[in-house]
Amino acid sequence: MRTSILAALLGAALMPFSAMADDLDLRLKKLDSEVSRQAETIINQQKAIEELKDSLKNRPAAEPALTVDSSSKTSGFFGGSLMNNPYISVILDAKGYVSNLKNGQLAGRGVPGYTTEGTGLRNGFNVDAAELLIFAPVDPYFNLYTNIPVTDSGAFLEEAYVVTTGLPAGLQVKGGRFKSNASRLNSQHPHAWAFAELPLAYRSFLGPEALGGDNGVQLTWLPSLPFYSLLGFEVLQGANPLLFGDDDNLGPHAFSAYARASFDTSDDSSLYLSPWVMFGSTRTTGILPADDVTGNSFDLRGNSALYGIEALWKWKSGRQKLTLQGEYLYLVQNGELSEIDAAGSSVKLEALKRHQDGAYLQAVYHLDRFGIGARYDRMEIFSDTFERSGANQSFGGKPWRVSAMTEYHFTEFSRVRAQFNHDRSDRDGRVNNEGILQFTFTIGAHGAHAF
Amino acid sequence: MQRILILLSVILLLSSPACAAVKVVATLPWIGSLAKEIGGDKVDVTTLVKVSQDPHSIEAKPSMIAATRRADILMYNGLDLEIGYLPILMESARNPVINPGNPGNFNCSAYVTALEIPTSTGRENGDVHPLGNPHYHLSPANMKKIAVGMGERLGKADPVHAGFYRGNAARFSTQVDRKMKEWQGSRLKGKQFVSQHRFFEYLAAEFGFSIVGYLEDKPGIPPGSAHVQSLIAGMVKQKPHAILSTSYHDQKPARFVSSKTGVRTVTVPHDVGAGGSRDWFWLMDAVIASLE
Numbered sequence: 022m023r024t025s026i027l028a029a030l031l032g033a034a035l036m037p038f039s040a041m042a043d044d045l046d047l048r049l050k051k052l053d054s055e056v057s058r059q060a061e062t063i064i065n066q067q068k069a070i071e072e073l074k075d076s077l078k079n080r081p082a083a084e085p086a087l088t089v090d091s092s093s094k095t096s097g098f099f100g101g102s103l104m105n106n107p108y109i110s111v112i113l114d115a116k117g118y119v120s121n122l123k124n125g126q127l128a129g130r131g132v133p134g135y136t137t138e139g140t141g142l143r144n145g146f147n148v149d150a151a152e153l154l155i156f157a158p159v160d161p162y163f164n165l166y167t168n169i170p171v172t173d174s175g176a177f178l179e180e181a182y183v184v185t186t187g188l189p190a191g192l193q194v195k196g197g198r199f200k201s202n203a204s205r206l207n208s209q210h211p212h213a214w215a216f217a218e219l220p221l222a223y224r225s226f227l228g229p230e231a232l233g234g235d236n237g238v239q240l241t242w243l244p245s246l247p248f249y250s251l252l253g254f255e256v257l258q259g260a261n262p263l264l265f266g267d268d269d270n271l272g273p274h275a276f277s278a279y280a281r282a283s284f285d286t287s288d289d290s291s292l293y294l295s296p297w298v299m300f301g302s303t304r305t306t307g308i309l310p311a312d313d314v315t316g317n318s319f320d321l322r323g324n325s326a327l328y329g330i331e332a333l334w335k336w337k338s339g340r341q342k343l344t345l346q347g348e349y350l351y352l353v354q355n356g357e358l359s360e361i362d363a364a365g366s367s368v369k370l371e372a373l374k375r376h377q378d379g380a381y382l383q384a385v386y387h388l389d390r391f392g393i394g395a396r397y398d399r400m401e402i403f404s405d406t407f408e409r410s411g412a413n414q415s416f417g418g419k420p421w422r423v424s425a426m427t428e429y430h431f432t433e434f435s436r437v438r439a440q441f442n443h444d445r446s447d448r449d450g451r452v453n454n455e456g457i458l459q460f461t462f463t464i465g466a467h468g469a470h471a472f
Numbered sequence: 473m474q475r476i477l478i479l480l481s482v483i484l485l486l487s488s489p490a491c492a493a494v495k496v497v498a499t500l501p502w503i504g505s506l507a508k509e510i511g512g513d514k515v516d517v518t519t520l521v522k523v524s525q526d527p528h529s530i531e532a533k534p535s536m537i538a539a540t541r542r543a544d545i546l547m548y549n550g551l552d553l554e555i556g557y558l559p560i561l562m563e564s565a566r567n568p569v570i571n572p573g574n575p576g577n578f579n580c581s582a583y584v585t586a587l588e589i590p591t592s593t594g595r596e597n598g599d600v601h602p603l604g605n606p607h608y609h610l611s612p613a614n615m616k617k618i619a620v621g622m623g624e625r626l627g628k629a630d631p632v633h634a635g636f637y638r639g640n641a642a643r644f645s646t647q648v649d650r651k652m653k654e655w656q657g658s659r660l661k662g663k664q665f666v667s668q669h670r671f672f673e674y675l676a677a678e679f680g681f682s683i684v685g686y687l688e689d690k691p692g693i694p695p696g697s698a699h700v701q702s703l704i705a706g707m708v709k710q711k712p713h714a715i716l717s718t719s720y721h722d723q724k725p726a727r728f729v730s731s732k733t734g735v736r737t738v739t740v741p742h743d744v745g746a747g748g749s750r751d752w753f754w755l756m757d758a759v760i761a762s763l764e
């Protein structure tokens with residue numbers, strides 16, 4: 022009976038409305054009678070329930086010795102019995118770094134045609150951050166999360182957001198300052214990355230921290246389906262200095278939309294797919310370096326859309342785990358590039374058009390506490406358009422990088438990782454052969470990791 | 473407008489659980505198995521963890537979120553055993569019914585008196601469980617209480633069949649009492665064992681045997697060689713009955729200690745499904761047979 026209603030509904034949804042007005046009328050009349058019949062059934066069931074309840078009330082309680090009051094016991098949810106207190110954890114991320122390049126060369130080493138910003142690592146000892154995470158349920162309706170990294174330049178608010186926990190129909194709202202979930206990698210904290218740094222395409226299009234924490238609102242919907250699927254939409258202030266940038270005219274001027282789906286490919290493995298887009302208006306000086314001769318800088322005003330599609334396959338069996346992962350990113354950017362002289366006035370205005378892409382592929386294998394991994398990054402696979410006033414610019418050979426890493430987890434809470442990168446992201450500039458020894462330590466509450 | 477209302481109510485009707493089975497999501501195999509025993513054909517059980525997996529190191533998968541999203545009741549072990557994946561599942565599932573404090577949140581450990589609640593919970597002692605030893609499912613006394621609690625809770629979710637669930641729970645309790653007589657005839661009393669992990673404490677307390685040493689000096693941390701040496705020295709003197717391990721553990725340390733002491737290793741079935749067991753009684757039979 023229900024199947025026929027469903028079929029009628031599906032039919033109604035699929036056929037163009039104008040062509041089936043009469044037909045619809047007929048169907049609705051049928052539906053109407055179906056509904057009233059169903060309602061009758063429910064009323065009858067309700068009556069039966071009430072009768073049962075009454076009969077139960079009159080019965081003596083069964084085996085009172087065995088009925089246990091559960092209300093006073095702790096739930097063990099969220100890492101402890103102290104339900105009323107916030108959960109605090111601190112994550113220390115420290116790196117030893119060696120490179121064939123000098124610190125001066127590293128600082129200004131961007132990806133030509135994408136970004137002028139270096140990775141921030143220097144030869145010797147680096148303490149990236151001590152991340153302070155505080156989280157707790159606010160009440161039955163909200164959870165609050167804050168993430169405050171303390172770095173050389175002080176403490177700042179990377180994230181502070183609430184997530185709803187009580188909305189119906191699989192809806193959830195997140196609001197405050199947060200790392201966009203449009204891309205899975207973008208939302209991960211640095212200690213959760215599979216390698217010491219993000220893929221080259223992320224650094225090229227978004228910067229070394231990806232989009233970073235941004236103020237905004239997110240709405241996601243998890244439909245009730247036999248497999249995992251999620252739709253998300255975000256409105257963000259647009260603070261990322263490379264893709265969006267502070268704007269003196271606009272309020273929120275960055276948006277994202279994303280879809281996710283995942284299926285189990287066996288008892289031990291699952292496949293995850295996610296297309297996404299981040300788009301909005303752009304104002305940045307981070308794409309091109311100052312002119313060698315004149316010292317003039319370049320300011321872009323325009324619109325950008327960064328498209329991505331990620332595929333991930335994870336297999337975990339017994340003490341072994343294998344993760345294969347790849348992602349393709351494509352940027353469309355149009356705007357006006359103005360050349361600014363030392364006095365701050367615009368001396369030249371030209372049209373800028375960018376259609377550039379990049380991708381990475383990586384594999385990581387774990388046996389118990391031990392892990393190995395490899396990653397290949399490449400930019401400009403299908404598209405390398407960077408036009409100034411209609412003329413395509415050539416920056417030299419295509420940027421690429423290859424990485425290998427091995428790691429050991431002493432426990433779930435401490436890890437040491439050794440990584441080697443052969444980095445050709447500077448195109449025809451100098452190769453960077455870098456070695457990174459990364460130490461990660463976690464104390465405090467047990468933060469569960471997302472997929 | 474009226475048509476839209478009709479359409480909406482049809483959609484609501486279609487998604488209402490009026491005559492559908494109660495959708496139970498259970499974390500561990502024994503919980504899923506117990507839910508099937510108490511719920512019979514009135515429940516539809518999805519079990520998240522497979523028996524081949526180490527229950528301490530489960531990672532949240534999107535398919536688990538999809539299952540939890542549709543659950544009427546989430547049943548879990550508690551005592552922090554699921555800390556690595558359950559909080560993220562509960563937040564990601566957007567299913568208010570299963571949030572803590574709501575009727576769809578069934579924490580089995582709420583019916584259990586926890587053993588080994590630590591006085592110090594610093595992680596210098598390894599990955600200790602601050603709420604006590606979470607491996608209570610090999611305890612007949614606790615299982616009876618959980619079964620009764622589960623029957624009551626299913627009755628709340630599905631009042632039409634409350635009597636059915638209560639009856640099944642009572643039947644389960646009676647069967648535990650009957651089997652208990654049989655199990656107590658086993659020759660476990662007074663025996664001494666060495667165990668890989670703190671997994672058999674509830675069983676030992678109820679059946680009168682003792683665990684005199686552990687391969688894992690600190691929970692979740694591979695044993696250091698000094699600890700292993702002193703354990704071997706102690707075992708040579710004490711001659712325990714066997715070294716107990718479970719199938720998801722690395723068998724090497726147990727085999728090494730066995731080769732040095734001559735004490736045999738036993739891989740004890742740790743959850744429903746292991747050792748060919750189809751339900752909890754079967755599991756207990758297999759556990760006790762393996763210990764004898």
Ligand SMILES: [Zn+2]
Nearest residue numbers: 528607669670
């Ligand atoms: Zn354990």
